[in-house]
Amino acid sequence: MKAMLCKKYGPPESLVLEDHVLPAPGTGEVRIRVRCAGVNFPDILITEGKYQFKPDFPFSPGSECAGDVLSVGPGVSDFKPGDRVIALTGHGAFAEEVNARAVKCLHLPDDIDYDLGSAFVLTYGTSAYALMQMGKLQPDEWLLVHGASGGVGLSAVEIGKAMGARVIGTGGNDEKLKIVTEHGADHVINYTDGPFKDKVKEICGSAGADVIYDPVGGDVFDESLRCINWDGRLLVIGFTSGRIPAAPANLALLKNCSIVGVFWGAWTERYPDRHRQNMEIMFQWLREGKLRPNISHRFPLAEVPAALNVLVERKVVGKAVVTMD
Numbered sequence: 001m002k003a004m005l006c007k008k009y010g011p012p013e014s015l016v017l018e019d020h021v022l023p024a025p026g027t028g029e030v031r032i033r034v035r036c037a038g039v040n041f042p043d044i045l046i047t048e049g050k051y052q053f054k055p056d057f058p059f060s061p062g063s064e065c066a067g068d069v070l071s072v073g074p075g076v077s078d079f080k081p082g083d084r085v086i087a088l089t090g091h092g093a094f095a096e097e098v099n100a101r102a103v104k105c106l107h108l109p110d111d112i113d114y115d116l117g118s119a120f121v122l123t124y125g126t127s128a129y130a131l132m133q134m135g136k137l138q139p140d141e142w143l144l145v146h147g148a149s150g151g152v153g154l155s156a157v158e159i160g161k162a163m164g165a166r167v168i169g170t171g172g173n174d175e176k177l178k179i180v181t182e183h184g185a186d187h188v189i190n191y192t193d194g195p196f197k198d199k200v201k202e203i204c205g206s207a208g209a210d211v212i213y214d215p216v217g218g219d220v221f222d223e224s225l226r227c228i229n230w231d232g233r234l235l236v237i238g239f240t241s242g243r244i245p246a247a248p249a250n251l252a253l254l255k256n257c258s259i260v261g262v263f264w265g266a267w268t269e270r271y272p273d274r275h276r277q278n279m280e281i282m283f284q285w286l287r288e289g290k291l292r293p294n295i296s297h298r299f300p301l302a303e304v305p306a307a308l309n310v311l312v313e314r315k316v317v318g319k320a321v322v323t324m325d
Contacts, residue, residue, distance in 0.1 A: 003095030004304040005058040009049035012305035012312070020060070022097055025073035029099045032085060035114035037065040037093040039299075039307045039320040040122055040151065041240060046091055047308070055091050061304070062093025062322070065100075066108055066117030076102045084108040086117045088268070094304050096324055103272055109283055119151075119293050119319035120286075121279065126237065126264040127156040127213070128278040131163060133267075134260050135211045135233045139164030142229070144200055144209035146216045148185065149176035151319045152237060154294060156213045157185050159282075162290040165211070168203055170196055170220075172314075179317050183292060191220070197227035208232065218243035225251045232257040294318030 003020035025031045043061040045051040069083040079085065079102055086108050087093070087100035108117045131137045143160040147153040148169030160167045161184035169185040171177050177188040187203050189196045201208050208227040212234045214220060218241030224234055225247065234257060239245075247259050268275040285291045297320035299307040307320050 001096040002301060003060045003092075004062075004301060005060055006047050007058045009047070012044070012047060012308035015047065015061070015305050017302050017304075020058070020095065022095075022099060025071060025076075025099045027074045028076060028102055029073040030076055030079050030085070030087075030102050030105060031070045031072070031097060031099050032065065032067040032087055032105075033070050033097055034065045034093060034095060034324050035067040036118035036324065037062045037322045038118045038120075038122060038151075039297075039311055039316075039322060040064065041238070041311065043094075044308050044312060053090065060092045060095045060098075061308075062095065062098070063090055064088050064118060064122045065093035065098060066114040067324075070097065072102070073099075078102060079105060079107075084110065084114075084117075086121050088121060088265075094301065094322055096301070104268070106276065106279055112283070112286065115295060115298070115321050115323065116286075116293055119295055119321050120282070123151040123155040123319065124159065124282045124291065124293070125268070125275065125279060126152050126262070127159050128282055129264045129267055129275075130213060130235050130237060130262045131156065131159055131211070132278065133274075134262050135213070135235050137163050137165050137211050141165050141210035142168065142204045142208075144168045144170070144212045144224070144227070145185070146170050146212070146214045146220050146224070147240060148180045148188070149173070149317045150215065150240070151316070152215050153213070154180065154183055154318045155291075157183050158291045159285075160184075160213075162285050168200060168209065176317050179294065183294065195223060197223050200227040204229070211235065213237060215239075216241045217245050219245075221245040221247075225255070225257075228255055228257050230256050234259045236261050295321055297321070298323055300324075
């Protein structure tokens with residue numbers, strides 16, 4: 001089979017497309033014919049050796065995919081050959097076939113296409129957990145979503161609206177922010193126009209936002225602490241800015257607010273049944289039109305480096321995907 005391989009750490013251009021031998025699925029694993037794979041920020045980090053998990057060389061990046069089960073390993077009873085599935089692979093999905101742990105797979109409903117399936121679980125799963133379990137978002141609360149045109153950001157906007165919140169999205173590009181509005185945001189703020197904290201307070205009232213969803217970190221996190229409401233929840237999703245911030249404890253005290261870490265991957269390991277329940281809700285909202293995943297770029301397997309680079313260059317609105325057909 002063909003796979004896009006990382007043989008040494010480096011930029012996306014260092015990846016090579018080669019024939020690769022995939023072992024038979026082990027205990028608790030399923031072998032999947034990949035139809036489509038989602039492109040995510042961790043795929044860049046793992047290629048550069050900056051991710052917390054470092055597979056042995058050579059390995060293929062690609063942390064999620066949708067496809068068909070080819071075979072199952074010992075101990076697998078929930079899946080059989082021919083099943084349509086979505087898989088969280090961690091790595092390996094930028095290939096024609098991949099082995100995935102069965103506990104990390106979900107049945108892909110027949111009415112959902114492979115490309116949507118491959119672009120769905122990581123982003124919408126993260127945001128569902130963040131807003132439902134960790135943020136405890138309530139109807140009519142103000143939700144501030146940073147990086148709102150990105151994969152997790154746009155999913156948070158849609159889920160927030162589906163939960164009855166009033167949503168503000170931030171970003172640095174007016175054209176992208178138009179799409180954020182089309183996906184449900186009540187207000188958008190271009191942070192290149194100046195500090196956003198005063199604009200947030202103007203929109204929400206002097207108190208500020210009740211829940212803040214932050215995949216950016218850095219200066220965005222620092223400023224968010226200055227526009228959060230009393231009893232607010234600041235959700236730490238990631239650090240795409242490149243700087244991990246340090247929170248002044250006095251601000252958390254004065255605002256009586258919570259700074260909440262969101263480690264969705266570890267949560268799915270500990271509570272797989274709760275994760276599946278969240279995703280059943282997401283699939284239903286998708287059918288009802290409350291969620292509309294936006295795929296702005298599609299690439300063949302041979303162009304995985306280009307797929308990763310459009311993410312680096314912040315050209316993606318929603319998700320990019322790699323297709324095998």
